[in-house]
Amino acid sequence: MKRSTCVMTWAISATLLATMAACSDAPAVASAAGGDAADGAANQTDAKGADAATGDTAMMMPQTQAPSAATAAILAKIKDYHSWPKFAENATPKLSQSHMKMWVVTYHNDVVTQAIANKTLPLPDGAILVKDNGMSADDPMPMPTIMAKQGGQWYWIEATPDGKVVIDEMMDKGKPLEGHDVKMCTGCHAAQKDKNDWIFVHDFGK
Secondary structure (H helix, E strand, O other): OOHHHHHHHHHHHHHHHHHHHHHOOOOOOOOOOOOOOOOHHHHHOOHHHHOOOOHHHHHOOOOEEOOOHHHHHHHHHOOOHHHOOEOHHHOOOEEEOOOOOEEEEEEEOHHHHHHHHHOOOOOOOOOEEEEEEEOOOOOOOOEEEEEEEEOOEEEEEEEOOOOOEEEOOOOOOOOEOEEOOOHHHHHHHHHHHHHHOOOOOOOOOO
């Protein structure tokens, strides 16, 4: 898939999620996909680029469903992720072109901490990355996206702040954005599959 296509698809989904977040008073919980170091100089853009979900878009709401048992188990594991370490490359909010010009910060659990220290590739089972996606650098209701390694595969999740799973309305219409084969996520991250275990935010070989 061309990167421009997957970025556009993510943009539509992210706009819908951001609109829901703005209308929700539930605590932020979880959602799917991790990293993007590929933004480069574009991350230097000021906060004006983060504006979205206005006008007619504000009327658009994503379809959702309750998480599967597997997804619910992962959401339970990340409930305190804001206390986890952040990647040095994304320890402060950065404007992300590939995540619809949203402000992103990426956290990781202790399994990933060890992988960074040992330059481990591919990452072992138990590794979890959580990326906050906010409408501004200080958005109090960011949308987390998750990559969780299970059985040698990444499990991807995209959900609302109240922990419901978003239904794909573009690439795999009607399917929930959870599981090992979420085209919304793998379509972009496949570019890093062989050289960095699907991850953009940090080079584990360095």
